[in-house]
Amino acid sequence: MTPPALLITVAIVLVPDLTNAQPRALDWQRYNVAAGSAAADVPRAIFSEDGGPAPDGPGRRFVLADGRADLTVQAVPNPDGASPAAFLAARKPPSGIIYRRVTPRFFVVSSIRNDRIWYNRCNRAAGVMHCVLINYPAAEKRRWDPIVTRISRSLSGG
Template sequence: MRHARSILVLFMTIAATTSVAAPFTYTNARFGTVCTFPDEIFTDRQPEPDNGDGQQWLSADGASLICSGILNIDDDTPKGFVTAEKASQRPGYKITYSKTGKDWAVLSGLKDENIFYERRLFGKDRVIHTVWIEYPPALKSKYDALVGPITSSLKGP
């Protein structure tokens, strides 16, 4: 029921921001990672990587979306992931928000002057399912309205 409500919210958000709303659901063949997003915004599907771990889409206005999975070979946890990211010294990378739950983590911040939002689900299948959205600050109002519904649609098998 929660997933259906999230999809409905996504559809209503898309309808409010675009003239034609058609959510697209992507399912990664390798890991079963699933996310739903407006494919009339993220129109430019990039080539799938050789390892088949996910997919990236670009928008005409400079935003990007990645939906992927990775094997949790280090037995990472939501808290461990957030702690490591907050300690990162990567140039141009700054965490401004983080939250964790039993099997999930979210981060938001700046990466190379763009705003990013990342949600990770730590699956019982030893896979970390991820959705990453990145966009220019000038588009904050447009993409902030989409971040919640898109990231809430993330799930594993």
């Protein structure tokens, strides 16, 4: 007698393929930390869960429903007006940064840790750095690239 077939259902939540997606499909919404402070576009269809307050200053953390990815939009105090390069150095970023771009107006750093890409961009403003931090699965990099790009380019404030 043959054992009965076992049916296993696996649900995988993937970031949508954005190749032909309409902007509305991701429900992009502008998140403002406070009037005149950091702001960025947030794809609410992806980051649908509230992850609580930002860790380093006023702002918010948003999380993918299954917890595999998160986004933080925050205004980090920079009372001495440190340049982006000095601010980044003071934060003591981990070694092994794969991508780094530092200008007088902003910095961007990114790398991989524990099979997740971490991406951090901060724009300099008076007494503060407006920042987005994004963590997502490295295996899904190509799907995340347009999302990260839009969030990063939308960062503003001041």
